[in-house]
Amino acid sequence: MIKVAPSILSADYVNLQRDIEKVEQGGAEYLHIDIMDGMFVPAISYGPNWVKAIRPISNLILDVHMMVENPERYIDTFAEAGADLIGVHVEATPHIHRALQMIKNHGVKAEVVINPGTPVDAIKPVLYMVDQVLVMTVNPGFGGQKFIPETVKKIQELNAIKKAEGYDFDIEIDGGVNDQTVKGAYEAGATVAVAGSYVFGADDPASRIHAIKDATK
Ligand SMILES: O=C(CO)[C@@H](O)[C@H](O)COP(=O)(O)O
Numbered sequence: 181m182i183k184v185a186p187s188i189l190s191a192d193y194v195n196l197q198r199d200i201e202k203v204e205q206g207g208a209e210y211l212h213i214d215i216m217d218g219m220f221v222p223a224i225s226y227g228p229n230w231v232k233a234i235r236p237i238s239n240l241i242l243d244v245h246m247m248v249e250n251p252e253r254y255i256d257t258f259a260e261a262g263a264d265l266i267g268v269h270v271e272a273t274p275h276i277h278r279a280l281q282m283i284k285n286h287g288v289k290a291e292v293v294i295n296p297g298t299p300v301d302a303i304k305p306v307l308y309m310v311d312q313v314l315v316m317t318v319n320p321g322f323g324g325q326k327f328i329p330e331t332v333k334k335i336q337e338l339n340a341i342k343k344a345e346g347y348d349f350d351i352e353i354d355g356g357v358n359d360q361t362v363k364g365a366y367e368a369g370a371t372v373a374v375a376g377s378y379v380f381g382a383d384d385p386a387s388r389i390h391a392i393k394d395a396t397k
């Protein structure tokens with residue numbers, strides 16, 4: 181069964197604690213926090229103070245997805261704010277190995293992220309050192325977009341490398357995930373599903389978490 185990471189990008193910010201409690205009680209394992217800098221992606225979302233504020237009110241794994249140019253500038257700040265896992269895009273820095281090393285030096289789980297247009301080959305040299313790979317299933321920047329089915333082939337390719345090399349990283353998917361789109365990705369090897377609008381778009385987010393999990397039994 182896949183692990184679920186609700187993305188607070190689609191939560192009700194005025195009632196954030198209530199929404200976080202709903203997904204925690206609903207069986208989610210992670211809480212996905214999208215950091216957007218207005219440069220790597222057009223939108224600006226929120227920063228490390230949100231991670232710091234959420235840390236004491238939740239036991240969920242705080243999964244920080246940095247959509248930030250040159251993420252090395254802010255890794256220390258997010259680690260100190262209480263992130264459990266930090267993801268950096270291979271497209272956002274010429275120093276992906278250094279960025280991942282910085283995350284690991286804090287004792288925080290390190291994730292490398294690839295956009296739909298980036299081949300798995302681009303991250304092969306760092307796969308030995310990561311705890312999680314995030315395969316974007318939409319182009320990053322906004323919630324509520326449509327799942328790109330062609331990305332499933334990349335999950336398969338990554339899973340084949342994982343098995344051949346004996347790596348034990350998780351494979352996360354992010355974008356357009358619901359109880360239908362998650363199926364093919366899960367069969368291809370995805371182990372963690374981010375879902376924003378699908379989960380928080382319902383009056384009862386727990387039912388949507390269960391639907392994703394039931395689809396991957
Ligand atoms: O990183 C991103 C978007 O760039 C995501 O984490 C979104 O928050 C996913 O939203 P949905 O596609 O599930 O609505």
Ligand SMILES: [Fe+2]
Pocket residue numbers: 187212213214245354374
């Ligand atoms: Fe994300």
